[in-house]
Amino acid sequence: MSAPLRVLIVDDEAPARSRMRDLLADLGDVLPVTVAGEAANGRDALRMAQTGGVDVVLLDVRMPGMDGIELAQHLQKLERPPAVVFATAYDAYAIRAFELHAVDYLLKPIRVARLQEALSRALQSIAPVDVLRELQQAPRACLSAAERGKVHLIPIEDVLYLRAELKYVTVRTVEREYLIEESLTSLEQEFQERFVRAHRNCLVARAAIRGFERVGAESGEGPWQVVLAGLEERIPVSRRQQHLVRELAR
């Protein structure tokens, strides 16, 4: 392998990025690398990785907004996902989880030799998505949908409802729909503070609920349905979830 390894540095702290750049430069002839880019947050990182030309992402675990573990999951949806090497200064939980799942990670401050070892191993071992999912402690900041090799980030606060279809879950925002390959049950667990189940196949965002209507407006006896902010569509409320109408109506 003669072409240098193209590395993307992701860390919210500028000094940490500059340190990483120095270390990569020090690798020099032992392991030729080029810095493909630097990002201070997950969204920028995904955009940079999206354009291609990144072999390995050096990823800080703790970042505001979207943490490293979440970003790694979104990166996996790229057509040619880059290898990921996690770096952390001290995060007892993450370190235990990495050990448990045999995910390679770097401890900051990082030694050059250790960095070289991790980079040369990175291309062979890529942490599978389900392992990353298990490493995730807090709910993700975004969902991600892959469309024709491009990954869209959907900030979770933009989501109005999540509806289970046959194999997919439809994610609805004011602008449009996305399809993601996840289970509604696990989404419900992850985002239980944000969403509430309207019926068997649908979770609606609590914050988006504008009110409730009955279907047959004249008779006033029909089943209830949810009115969501910025959406013509109404979501039916199942008989078992009728109590929501009382609890959430404003």
Place this chain on the structure above:
Amino acid sequence: MARSINHNANTGALPDFRNFGILLRILLIVNGIALLASLLQVRTFEQLPAQLTENAAMVEPLLILSMLVLAVAGGVLRRLPYAAAIAAVMAIELGLTAALHYISRAWIFVEMHSLPRWLLIVALTTGMLLVYFDLRGRALSPALAEARLQALQARIRPHFLFNSINAVLSLVRQSPRRAEAALEDLAGLFRALMADNRELTPIAREVELCRQYLDLEQLRLGERLQVEWHIDNMPPDALVPPLSLQPLLENAVYHGIEPSEKPGVVSINIYMLRDRLYAVLRNPYRASGDHRAGNKMALANIRERLQLHFDVAAELTAKVGDDTYEVRIAMPYVKDKKT
């Protein structure tokens, strides 16, 4: 002599009669004894109020007078050897009892028990209280020895240490001078952590420590961390438990600044009002967002150390506002007495 909390460790020492907590304890215990005595004296419950009033007529004036005299004489008394101090307290109490007894008999014409009986009661009560405070002092002294350990436990998060070292490493090549300054700050911080933290320290020094800490965080976080100091009305000589502010700032940065991509302000407000020292720390707070554990630890630790030094005269409260988190410390203004 710096005011320290370990000098009533083994040899026994009088309690600080100016401390509100001590006064409160004396008040409660003496009145408890008076109630018990009244209960023993009466045959039926109906007689209790009358008996209580009768006893109170002697007990309460004596109690209040004693506390006043002891509070005034406290400074002198505490400088005496313990045995002499006990004798002095006993003499004061018995003298006051005799004086009050005489005044009541001569001018207010209250029917009283005989003087020897009162003298015995007062001597026993005073003795009991002194034994109680001595035991309490002894019971607390292991806790006091542990205060240093606790201060260490309240210390800097490893997360901060390793990230700071990493930040310093990043400076070594490009700007060696800034790296030097950062290492000096780090050394200062750790010197403070490893010091014997049982002695109170001037607040000016604690503030300096906080500045060193914040400079290091600034290095990592850049403009995301904005600091506002309001310390124009801070008496620099006021004594505080060491590491009573720095861990709170660390919390503020960890919970208020780091989880956000946007810049946030940490404000520190230290001032004196009517002989009390206040420190108010505020940082941004987002109800949603990641909840990180470990916040309560530092608060509990500092609260405990404040209590060890000032008993109930100090308090620490934390308040969650709409988008701010506020910690407020109030404690007596104690000056560094150089003797």
